[in-house]
Amino acid sequence: MNEEENEAIRKASHELKKDPAANFALFYDLTKKRVYFLIYSFTHDYATSEDLMQNAYVSFLENLHKISCQLNPMSYLLSTARNEAIDYLRKVKPEYELDKDDNAELVGRDDPSEDEAEPLLKEIESFLTPFEFQVYTLHVLSGLTFKEISGIVHRPVGTLTYTYSESIDKLQKGVNPLWMKNSKKS
């Protein structure tokens, strides 16, 4: 996340605290992508990620009065999202352990239905291990630094940068360039 974006989110948080109903839309617009993909990096499921994202925002709104905008409301929101995702995984996969070395292999690969899948992301997912995909998603789509990701997945920064670099190499060999050319601009 760059400083400009952080500042925009901080301002939106201030406004949100003043009047949640009137100002939530802007805050949501600024933050939803990061929150969504953080959850998706754990669940690998679009519909579930939507549900959990909603839970995370509702929890955030419930605790808004406790959150200092001088600190980092985004951190709080992302932590909430992470906990929602982990709680979900524990429910559906009781063997799931966050810090277990083979944790990544326990995370599901429930493919989304074709009509919901974003083609390029699906293509990327198919070439990476669940852990590599998680690091890639958190870094590229949630916009987190490796240090921030380290706090989420409990792995050293060095491991994450190496994993990311390896992932890019794998993708360069595997991803069909057509996917990239065909990706639409939003």
Added chain:
Amino acid sequence: MDEKFEKKLNDSVQNSPMPIKTSADQILSAYREKEKEKKHHSYKAPFFGALGALACAVVALAVLIPSAFTKQTPGVSSINDDIVGSEITISPLKNDRDILGYEVAALYPLVSGKNSPSVAGLYQSSSSLTPFAEAVESYEGIEAPIRSTFLGVGESLTLESVDYSGNYGTYTNKMSIPAVGDLYFNATLLGERWNVLKGELVDGSLVRRFEGAQRSNDKGKSAFGLKLYENETGDYALVEQNENQGRFFFSFQFFVSYQLTSSLSLRLLRADGDYPFIIANRFSASDYTTTTFKVLAATTNQYSLYHSGISKISLLYKNSQRIYTNNGITITR
């Protein structure tokens, strides 16, 4: 790593159509709905839900993660140090039998097998310990009744009719409390409630006498007190319910030679998110100090401890061990 490829790929991914369909309005509606529900929510459902989860504890024991909770993160652990509990609306203790079962189950670990002068075996602080270690040691002294409270130990037990001749009399009622022993007693009734109890607690070869009495004149409130004798020379423990101080409030007092040595009170509340939450106050008569712990149960085996002078401590019950974590440091008991 080819940086040109990386940039091209990442730009493409970032500019791909967003799969997110949920709107801000939908989230706001869900939030309003939840706020509305909260106003009409009773304590009973989540608390018993948590107790129901105990049935899955064997699975849970294997999967809970201590280090996932080492930070003060929101969500599951969305409670700050300034946590404030609200009064429960329905007590998990449904009748006199539940109250008796709970009182004995919570009290007994504090007095059993500990021949220390303080009877309760409550911890006396040591200045040589770190604040974290000291907090853990202090908490260890009161951990058992708090754990019993969260797990609902002593509740919903079966009462049997017996004809049992014990050390102190003959009794007609028997109630077995897991991990404690068998209670044999006689009860006199006042209306439909137990008024006076006299009996014995049998734990293997150890037998302790006890007396219980209903101390409330208010028909709407219960204040059942129980005295458990260590011997007949003035060493005993007293547990008293007091609904005037809270829907679920119990105090434990420990006497040696008829002198109060220490006491403990436990009040069960409901925190944000309907997590069961206990405020525990321990008083030491030797130095007139009071120690407070606030304990929140995120799951049946995962607790957060709040204690003055130290940041949040996570407590995990796993494989018969208690794993305390604070700022990345772990103490296992």
